[in-house]
Amino acid sequence: MKAAAFGYHAPEGAAEAVSLLAGLGEDAKPIAGGQSLVPMLALRLAMPEHLVDLRRADDLRGVERRNGDLWIGAMTSQAAIEGSAAVARDVPLLARATPLIGHFQIRNRGTLGGSLSHGDAAAEYPAVALALGARFEVLSPRGRRTVAAADFFTGVYETDLAEDEILTGAAFPVRRDRSGFAVEEFARRRGDFAIAGAAVAVELDPGGRVARCGIGLFGLGSTPLRAAAAEAAVTGTDAAGVEPDDVGAAAMAGLDAVPGDLHASAEHRTLVGAAVVARAWRKAVDEAVHESLQEAADA
Known part of the structure; x- marks a missing residue:
């Protein structure tokens, strides 16, 4: 099968992305790496009228220390996480889980935020976030908010994200002694x-x-x-x-x-x-x- 027709939008940043989602309404869906959404589109299990592609949103990428945590942008690829010395040093559980995700072709396209936002019960990243007590940063036209990993996954492929919100990144506690x-x-x-x-x-x-x-x-x-x-x-x-x-x-x-x-x-x-x-x-x-x-x- 092939995906149903849809409008395509490629915002240049996170703020433009949430503005588009708010304007397009419930018939719009963000897409990150597409490793889960594209097969669903092809099978017509998902048929949004608009796709908002986050690939050009460079402000959603990166790995850096923030307020004592390791912040990882939502559009940071799984391959980048796998190869990051900072992740291996500061959040080793995330580094060790990443090679278990699919195959390297999947990890080249798949993203941290895509996996977390999809909320698949069989995926590695949500379980890692729960075990570490990570905090998720969410953006909408109303501003930013923080959601604990424990409160984020609400149902089968359902999360706490509203229709006009995107996950911008996640803050992982840095490993401590012992x-x-x-x-x-x-x-x-x-x-x-x-x-x-x-x-x-x-x-x-x-x-x-x-x-x-x-x-x-x-x-x-x-x-x-x-x-x-x-x-x-x-x-x-x-x-x-x-x-x-x-x-x-x-x-x-x-x-x-x-x-x-x-x-x-x-x-x-x-x-x-x-x-x-x-x-x-x-x-x-x-x-x-x-x-x-x-x-x-x-x-």
Whole structure:
């Protein structure tokens, strides 16, 4: 099939983009890298009357420190994130998740903002944002606002964005001492959407107890999820005494429902989900412990 006819608009910046969206109304849709929207257009699952292409909006690109966080522009490509030394140093969980997204051709075109705004429950970036407690910057003709990642994903492919709003960037907390990060997923083939995946961020206090834990889940619900019950269970405990399998079990027990489909039954997806959470937890804690030991040795 081919996409239905639509009007094409290419604004030069974010302000012009939201002005266009406001003027064109509910029949307009922004497009970033197009890796999700273009197939939907071709299948006529989406038929907007107008497309507002953000590729020329250079003010939506970049990676820089802002107010102690690492800010990444919404139109920054996944390939640029993958190759960024600043991301690898300051937000390693995001750097480690990026190579798992599709194939390099996808990452050359796909963007941070496109993935987050699409809100796919099986995508890596939303889970990473949840695990890290990222904050999203949103622009409309009414001005700018900030939305916590925990409040952004509202339903199946639905987000907190209004029709005349665009995501301009995301602020990720910079890694701190005694922290560890890991992302694990299981897919039938490399590059496929994961049947289940987990992004884990752990921070230890000087005594080796869990000061903070973030567990983002993907492929395990109708929206990107955070395993709040498992996080609460391990926070304040001695990390060395926590059994990874118990963390995985707690993460799955805290979910309302795990979906089943042609790729995996709900039961199978639950088993896989518990396993990837446990594996990611173990790796993240091992890294945090190593960081603590290195810090002590350097003191």
